[in-house]
Amino acid sequence: MRAEGVAVVVPGDDVDTDVMYPGAYLNIEDPEQMAQYLFEGFDATLRERLVDGTILVVGSNFGIGSSREHVPLAMKGSGVRGLVGRSFARIFYRNCVNLGLAIVACPAAVDVARDGSRIAIDAAGAVEVDGAVFDAPAAPPLVLELGAAGGLVEWTASRLGD
Amino acid sequence: MAHTLVEKILLAHCDADDVRPGDVVTVRCDVVMANDVSGPVAFRAMEKMGADRVFDPERVVMVADHFLPAKDARSAELQARLQHWSEAHGVTYYGQGRGGIEHTLLCEEGWIVPGAVIAGGDSHTCTYGALGAFGTGLGSTDIASCLALGSFWQAVPETIEVELGGRPGRFVTGKDVILAVIAQIGVGGGTNAVLEFVGAGAEALSVDERLAVANMAVEAGSETGIFPADGAVADYLEGRARTEWAAERSDPDALFRQRLHIDLSELEPLVALPHLPGNVTRVSDAGSIPIDQVYIGNCANGTMTDLRQAASVLGGRSVHPRTRAIVVPATQAIWRRAADEGLLDLFVEAGAIVSTPTCGACFGGSNGVLAAGENAVSTTNRNFRGRMGSPESGVYLANAWVAAAAAVAGELVHPGAIA
Numbered sequence: 001m002r003a004e005g006v007a008v009v010v011p012g013d014d015v016d017t018d019v020m021y022p023g024a025y026l027n028i029e030d031p032e033q034m035a036q037y038l039f040e041g042f043d044a045t046l047r048e049r050l051v052d053g054t055i056l057v058v059g060s061n062f063g064i065g066s067s068r069e070h071v072p073l074a075m076k077g078s079g080v081r082g083l084v085g086r087s088f089a090r091i092f093y094r095n096c097v098n099l100g101l102a103i104v105a106c107p108a109a110v111d112v113a114r115d116g117s118r119i120a121i122d123a124a125g126a127v128e129v130d131g132a133v134f135d136a137p138a139a140p141p142l143v144l145e146l147g148a149a150g151g152l153v154e155w156t157a158s159r160l161g162d
Numbered sequence: 163m164a165h166t167l168v169e170k171i172l173l174a175h176c177d178a179d180d181v182r183p184g185d186v187v188t189v190r191c192d193v194v195m196a197n198d199v200s201g202p203v204a205f206r207a208m209e210k211m212g213a214d215r216v217f218d219p220e221r222v223v224m225v226a227d228h229f230l231p232a233k234d235a236r237s238a239e240l241q242a243r244l245q246h247w248s249e250a251h252g253v254t255y256y257g258q259g260r261g262g263i264e265h266t267l268l269c270e271e272g273w274i275v276p277g278a279v280i281a282g283g284d285s286h287t288c289t290y291g292a293l294g295a296f297g298t299g300l301g302s303t304d305i306a307s308c309l310a311l312g313s314f315w316q317a318v319p320e321t322i323e324v325e326l327g328g329r330p331g332r333f334v335t336g337k338d339v340i341l342a343v344i345a346q347i348g349v350g351g352g353t354n355a356v357l358e359f360v361g362a363g364a365e366a367l368s369v370d371e372r373l374a375v376a377n378m379a380v381e382a383g384s385e386t387g388i389f390p391a392d393g394a395v396a397d398y399l400e401g402r403a404r405t406e407w408a409a410e411r412s413d414p415d416a417l418f419r420q421r422l423h424i425d426l427s428e429l430e431p432l433v434a435l436p437h438l439p440g441n442v443t444r445v446s447d448a449g450s451i452p453i454d455q456v457y458i459g460n461c462a463n464g465t466m467t468d469l470r471q472a473a474s475v476l477g478g479r480s481v482h483p484r485t486r487a488i489v490v491p492a493t494q495a496i497w498r499r500a501a502d503e504g505l506l507d508l509f510v511e512a513g514a515i516v517s518t519p520t521c522g523a524c525f526g527g528s529n530g531v532l533a534a535g536e537n538a539v540s541t542t543n544r545n546f547r548g549r550m551g552s553p554e555s556g557v558y559l560a561n562a563w564v565a566a567a568a569a570v571a572g573e574l575v576h577p578g579a580i581a
Contacts, residue, residue, distance in 0.1 A: 014349055014350070014438060016527075016544075016546040018544065018546040018549050019546060019547050019548060019550060019553075022526060022548055023526035023527050023549070024523035024526050024531075026199045026228065026229075026525070026527065027199070027229050027233075027234070027236045027237040027240055027527075028236070029202040029203050029206065029240060029243070031203075033207075037498075041547060041548040041553050042365075050279065060350065061349065061350035061353070061383065064349055064350070064383065065285065065380075065544060065546060066285050066302075066525070066544075067199075067200065067283065067284060067299040068199070068302060068556075069200075069203055069286040069301035069302040069303060070203070072301075073203075082272070082399060087350065087353070089350070089353065089383055090353055090354060090383065090385060091285055091299055091300065091301060091380075094300070094301065094304065094315075095301035095303065095304070098301065098303040098304055098307075099303060128500050140186040140317065141186070142186045142188075142315050143186065143315075146315070151303070152208045152303050152304065152306075152307050153207055153211050153303060153306070154206075155307075156211045156213070156306070156307040156310055157210075157211045157212050157213075159311060160211060160212055160213055160310060161212075
């Protein structure tokens with residue numbers, strides 16, 4: 001799973017899924033409508049900076065709380081292709097993997113990345129920030145397989161076809 | 163090879179010859195559950211997968227509980243979608259007036275047995291650990307794949323053993339146990355791990371109290387919080403369990419990431435201050451904070467135990483003039499039992515309102531959300547910024563004794579000062 005793009009830094013640690021997509025908007029089931037509420041309870045101006053090909057640079061324990069897939073769906077719908085963070089909450093991490101977003105924990109890359117940095121993520125174990133390469137723990141084989149398929153929808157579809 | 167309880171459960175639900183922490187395995191589900199928020203999003207993903215039927219209708223449960231009763235047309239459409247989809251796929255559906263809040267409900271209805279694996283489209287699926295099951299929260303695409311294939315991918319978690327010793331004093335509940343754990347390891351301290359609660363103190367907790375403990379395991383980042391099944395669980399499941407089960411526990415020489423010890427006799431009523439569940443202090447150290455609303459309910463704290471605790475404080479007393487109080491029994495069955503015991507009348511006489519079972523304001527959905535500048539004491543599980551309404555409101559998480567005492571005093575106060 002690889003993704004390239006331009007960094008938008010989301011400041012802070014323990015950023016929860018409630019502030020990224022408040023509960024009041026959970027009665028929306030159409031992913032195309034979710035993007036307009038992304039970061040609503042955190043910093044609504046952040047979403048204006050997301051363009052096609054954005055890589056979010058985040059802190060530790062990013063995405064704690066609710067399993068609401070509205071958050072990564074809204075990110076994907078806003079042009080986000082991947083996330084580099086110090087660490088991720090478990091359900092958020094797997095939701096990103098399942099939706100085909102490149103997601104990797106790499107604190108050294110987070111240390112140097114700034115808004116506008118060019119970032120390339122290789123889920124097999126590397127993050128490049130403005131030409132500097134940082135090692136990251138490789139995702140497990142099944143996670144790489146999901147990424148290569150395009151996400152869990154495509155992976156499951158291929159299993160059903162067997 | 164020695165295994166922890168959760169390793170044993172996962173090993174029994176996958177094709178691997180052995181499992182070790184970090185191994186990614188495909189885990190078979192005994193039950194797949196979703197609600198009016200996670201379900202419809204999952205159904206869309208399932209259609210994109212090209213799956214037109216579920217792996218086993220007997221193992222699929224849908225619960226309408228989040229926007230219940232519907233607060234607007236959009237919410238009503240989610241419920242309608244959940245109901246119609248359930249009918250079309252021949253799965254069990256608990257709709258308005260026939261169920262309650264999913265996690266309390268599925269335990270009550272006998273879907274959850276020790277050793278089972280439950281994939282739930284809700285992060286508080288970890289609640290099922292109270293009965294010795296591996297319940298874990300998943301997003302909607304995961305749930306769609308579970309509905310189609312009956313399995314999900316899972317990295318085998320490490321186990322953090324939490325040994326509970328001693329007996330809790332008055333006004334100390336399961337809520338305080340889990341808040342103490344989160345205070346100790348932090349909101350990320352349980353990531354890629356499960357919490358396993360053992361010891362004489364754990365065995366002395368009732369099933370209701372264990373629900374409260376397991377429910378907030380995810381607030382430490384954990385996949386689930388689990389109690390090895392014992393006699394209390396066997397008694398609870400008598401006449402309730404839908405399938406046979408056998409009790410398991412961790413091998414004595416199993417490898418744990420970490421071992422914690424908490425002496426329940428030293429605990430005091432705790433409170434998590436805004437805006438993080440790990441922001442925990444003693445109620446007696448929190449200072450006097452004026453409280454605009456008290457909320458007693460949620461997927462693990464709208465039990466008879468919680469309602470009786472609240473009633474023993476509110477009985478013969480009145481809710482403070484500046485405070486609103488909302489009591490939310492977790493299921494229809496609990497609502498009726500509380501009515502039979504006279505608790506609902508007692509609450510209303512004190513000046514509280516009694517709601518139908520719903521997730522409601524716990525996640526800021528409806529049914530009592532907060533205005534800017536308001537503070538609530540709530541027996542729920544999250545106090546993130548804006549969780550129960552305005553981003554400018556504050557939520558203080560505490561047990562039902564503390565919540566009821568705050569309702570009477572109009573401020574955060576140790577329940578010993580009231581009752």
